[in-house]
Amino acid sequence: xxxxxxLLGCVAILGVLDGRWLGITMIxxxxxMCTLVGLVLGxxxxxxxxxxxxxxxxxxxxxxxAATPPDIVTGSIIACTFAILSGKxxxxxxxxxxxxxxxxxxxGVVVRIVNAQFQHKADDYxxxxxxxxxxxxxxxxxxxxxxxxxxxxxxxxxxxxDAVNAILAAIPTKVTDGxxxxxxxxxxxxxxxxxxxxxxxxxxxxxxxxFLVAAYSGIDLIAVALIGTCxxxxxxxxxxxxxxxSSDDSTCSSGDTYINDQGIEVL
Numbered sequence: 419x420x421x422x423x424x425l426l427g428c429v430a431i432l433g434v435l436d437g438r439w440l441g442i443t444m445i446x447x448x449x450x451m452c453t454l455v456g457l458v459l460g461x462x463x464x465x466x467x468x469x470x471x472x473x474x475x476x477x478x479x480x481x482x483x484a485a486t487p488p489d490i491v492t493g494s495i496i497a498c499t500f501a502i503l504s505g506k507x508x509x510x511x512x513x514x515x516x517x518x519x520x521x522x523x524x525x526g527v528v529v530r531i532v533n534a535q536f537q538h539k540a541d542d543y544x545x546x547x548x549x550x551x552x553x554x555x556x557x558x559x560x561x562x563x564x565x566x567x568x569x570x571x572x573x574x575x576x577x578x579x580d581a582v583n584a585i586l587a588a589i590p591t592k593v594t595d596g597x598x599x600x601x602x603x604x605x606x607x608x609x610x611x612x613x614x615x616x617x618x619x620x621x622x623x624x625x626x627x628x629f630l631v632a633a634y635s636g637i638d639l640i641a642v643a644l645i646g647t648c649x650x651x652x653x654x655x656x657x658x659x660x661x662x663x664s665s666d667d668s669t670c671s672s673g674d675t676y677i678n679d680q681g682i683e684v685l
Contacts, residue, residue: 422458423575426495429454430567433491439560448472448494448515455498468498468511475516489526492567493519496574522570529566533559624649 429451436446444450449469456465476490493515501511536559543551617625624646632642 419576423572425458426455426499426575427568427572429458430491430495430571431564433495434563434567435560438563439557446491448476448490448498451491451494452498452511455495456502459499459502461502464502464507465498468501468508469494471508471512472497472515475512476519487523488516488519489522489567490519492522492570493517495571499571499575500578522567525566525570526563529562532562 432454433446433451436443447469449466449472452465452469452472453462454465456462456468459465472490472494476488476494496518497511497515500514501507504510536555540552540555543549543555613625627649628642628646631637631645632639635642
């Protein structure tokens with residue numbers, strides 16, 4: 419278990435470096451993290467299935483301004499690990515992931531407070547034009563993020579699996595049934611958070627079309643996604659050609675009128 423705990427801690431480090439040292443590569447997403455967890459624990463299929471389910475919860479998990487979102491790296495890894503080791507499957511992971519992610523985010527806040535001191539130091543070097551020192555400060559702040567995910571994951575996996583198994587076994591059936599129902603609702607919450615950020619009057623017909631196709635056509639979600647991609651390309655192409663035609667129409671005589679892209683009559 420020690421080796422697995424260390425490896426899973428390293429997976430957490432890889433995830434937390436996304437958006438920091440590695441740029442935005444989407445490695446920190448639950449699907450990637452849980453797949454790597456499954457690889458370490460010898461059950462890749464379970465890892466992929468759990469990761470895909472957790473993605474539905476964390477679809478709207480983005481950092482906006484000073485808001486600190488739940489720590490999806492720590493939450494996904496620990497929840498997936500306990501779900502695989504306990505044999506409880508996706509339902510247990512869905513139940514554990516969000517509370518763990520929220521609690522882990524508090525540790526991330528502490529790290530950001532400490533790292534603010536590095537930022538002030540970098541500001542001083544920026545005033546002096548010392549770019550090499552700024553780069554060193556950027557690298558020096560990284561290990562704190564690594565420790566903030568490695569330590570919780572290592573301790574949870576090393577010492578917590580037996581305790582979690584005992585707790586899950588002691589939970590009454592009525593409670594587990596309720597948690598299972600709640601975990602089924604959480605993906606809808608994830609979609610709602612995502613839609614709340616991006617929905618508009620122009621996008622509502624496409625959303626309705628995708629829902630109807632997925633619900634009544636009988637085809638799988640991959641096919642629906644491919645159909646959506648084709649529609650996006652078609653709409654983009656038509657919009658581009660429409661813009662070109664409008665530009666061409668602008669060369670008409672001064673007495674003519676035409677309708678622009680916004681539906682406004684222009685002389």
